[in-house]
Amino acid sequence: MATPPAPHPLPEPLIDLVAQRFRVLGEPMRIRLLDHLRDGEATVGELQTALHASQQNVSKHLGILHGAGLVSRTKRGTSVVYAIDDPTVFELCDQVCGGVRQRVADLDALLQA
Amino acid sequence: MATPPAPHPLPEPLIDLVAQRFRVLGEPMRIRLLDHLRDGEATVGELQTALHASQQNVSKHLGILHGAGLVSRTKRGTSVVYAIDDPTVFELCDQVCGGVRQRVADLDALLQA
């Protein structure tokens, strides 16, 4: 039951959910957070120093990612540890990376010609 | 050279491009347009009536999709025909649909318990 192909046409509520998930991934800061968590779990402070961002901002974006079910939140002492909870995001990123690169290559080819 | 795995850590410019592409897909109207174009090419007017949206709005979103390289634009008489130009978007949607469904199922399971 890995992933049945998406129904077509997409029912309206599903469209909103899909768009919402895409929108969550549509922020560079959140992409950076996910990319960093690819190396393993990390606390807010660690991500803060690694990404050179304010603690509040990091916490906020992590909260959004957690609300979308993409990362897990675990209290450990005074710290809070976040970790990837939905590994499929990396497949998404890989695909998008491929698409973006192809797009860039095409544009570059047009300039060369 | 289908799709080499994304580099890690993601270089900064690529992060922005990825986020930008995700953001393009983060609008219900654009998802609807892409979903409709899955049946084949269509003119602005056809999409307008099919989606019950204003001509300007449809044209605007199609312009964004075209700018992102996701759809192609072809003039045919007075009309303009749009078509899917990057079929990978459907794989993305399928994956996201799967993730969203899984997420919803998990939440539902929590409520049942």
Place this chain on the structure above:
DNA sequence: CTACTCTACAACCGGGTACTTGTGCTAATG
């Protein structure tokens, strides 16, 4: 040439969101 159709562009407005600042809460430490 005139009128109509189809589409794209520009200006505007309201809502949403990212980032900052300030603050409160919890847990560990002495």
Place this chain on the structure above:
DNA sequence: CATTAGCACAAGTACCCGGTTGTAGAGTAG
């Protein structure tokens, strides 16, 4: 108990973006 560290929440501000309105250009018909 008092202090400090770590994190989340709330308010404020600036900005971006989606939708509407108005309009201009290209193509076709009469």
